[in-house]
Amino acid sequence: MPKSLDLKQKAKMDKTKLINQAFTLPCGVSIPNRILKSALSENMGTSKGNFSPILEKLYTTWGQSHAGILFSGNVMIDKKARGEKYNAIVEDESDLEGLKKWAEVSQQHGTQLWMQINHPGRQAPKSFNKDIVAPSAVKLKVPMGFKTPRALTEEEILMLIERYANTARIAKKAGWAGVQIHGAHGYLVSQFLSPSTNQRKDRWGGSLENRARFVLMIYRAMRNTLGADFPISIKINSADFQRGGFSEEESMEVIDLLSAEGIDLIEVSGGTYEKAAMMGITKQSTLAREAYFSEFILKVRKRTSVPLMLTGGFRSIGAMHQALEQNELDFIGLGRAFCRNPLVAHQLLTGAIDASPVPQIKTGIGFFDKMGVLDTMWHSLQLKRMGNGLSPNLKLSPYKALFHGLKSFL
Ligand SMILES: Cc1cc2nc3c(=O)[nH]c(=O)nc-3n(C[C@H](O)[C@H](O)[C@H](O)COP(=O)(O)O)c2cc1C
Numbered sequence: 001m002p003k004s005l006d007l008k009q010k011a012k013m014d015k016t017k018l019i020n021q022a023f024t025l026p027c028g029v030s031i032p033n034r035i036l037k038s039a040l041s042e043n044m045g046t047s048k049g050n051f052s053p054i055l056e057k058l059y060t061t062w063g064q065s066h067a068g069i070l071f072s073g074n075v076m077i078d079k080k081a082r083g084e085k086y087n088a089i090v091e092d093e094s095d096l097e098g099l100k101k102w103a104e105v106s107q108q109h110g111t112q113l114w115m116q117i118n119h120p121g122r123q124a125p126k127s128f129n130k131d132i133v134a135p136s137a138v139k140l141k142v143p144m145g146f147k148t149p150r151a152l153t154e155e156e157i158l159m160l161i162e163r164y165a166n167t168a169r170i171a172k173k174a175g176w177a178g179v180q181i182h183g184a185h186g187y188l189v190s191q192f193l194s195p196s197t198n199q200r201k202d203r204w205g206g207s208l209e210n211r212a213r214f215v216l217m218i219y220r221a222m223r224n225t226l227g228a229d230f231p232i233s234i235k236i237n238s239a240d241f242q243r244g245g246f247s248e249e250e251s252m253e254v255i256d257l258l259s260a261e262g263i264d265l266i267e268v269s270g271g272t273y274e275k276a277a278m279m280g281i282t283k284q285s286t287l288a289r290e291a292y293f294s295e296f297i298l299k300v301r302k303r304t305s306v307p308l309m310l311t312g313g314f315r316s317i318g319a320m321h322q323a324l325e326q327n328e329l330d331f332i333g334l335g336r337a338f339c340r341n342p343l344v345a346h347q348l349l350t351g352a353i354d355a356s357p358v359p360q361i362k363t364g365i366g367f368f369d370k371m372g373v374l375d376t377m378w379h380s381l382q383l384k385r386m387g388n389g390l391s392p393n394l395k396l397s398p399y400k401a402l403f404h405g406l407k408s409f410l
Pocket of ligand 1: 038039040041042072073074116182184235269278279311312313314334336337358375376377379380
């Protein structure tokens, strides 16, 4: 082999070394490598929110990805509150066999399946949700599809906390390897944290201590139910990027609180339906760094030792390797890359590819292109293709995605 080729090969191997290292979480569970599939809502359950053949096909494919963890798309805790029409819903054990199958097909090659647990709060489309609830009656500022929610009562809040823990209990019983609280992107937990959506005057609103009570009580209820050795994570916003909203400083304080409680993994993201920062719409990265919330994670790293995962914008092995080498974080989260290439983790880990580009999906209609929602719709259609046994189609028309996406709101 010529010497220059040899050196190139060696440089490549050096860059894959860190992403291949195992990592032990505070609860004692070991994760085989550092490339994780972030939650991607499949919207492919049955009309009752049960496991389905298309979900089975998709996760059989992702099960071969060698990702350290596959976080499921958001699973709802209450059939009366759905973010999308065909979300998986786990509120009792009626589909325990389906959930077991989901875990089995995903984990047969050594990757772990963790359930992302969610309640949409006010981000519940009015076409298929009747009684829409939230911390306060504050309507989402998007052009269509949502209505003013009803403020939750104290009793309902306590029942919802139980529901989060119960869904986590069922996930564990069905053989899932971990759980994640969806505390980001403007859903219910994130609505409680943000002063713009939580205007309550009782013990759940006002000070940050009060606004964080909901998520802390969910974490404690889960920990009590699951035990000390079962992994619990949260996906949290670095900020919601809106005036008067949840700020970076507040997010760091909540991270401190959860770290002190012993949470196993914190995934950092950002944004809401009103401002889709998680999709790169409000880009929070320096030009030199491709990851969106990299400056924020550096600040978090300095104040806590909790394991950290950063999702949003990572594309190249170089950037992933650098972030790990400089000890800025512990795990790389990838979202859209897994929609475009289900085996992306394996290919990055083996050095078969050194980047996984995600070009922005555009219609040319500024209104849609700026919102980030089109990007989600397009990638969501790729998941459907995989669920139907097809490969992703990278030439898929953005207009087709827009048509399907808008239809799913009806
Ligand atoms: C189709 C699609 C569905 C998504 N569903 C979820 C979800 O259910 N829960 C979640 O936390 N994030 C969800 N996200 C956001 C991703 O997890 C991730 O944060 C985002 O895509 C940015 O990462 P990336 O730049 O690697 O794609 C979704 C993104 C896409 C494209």
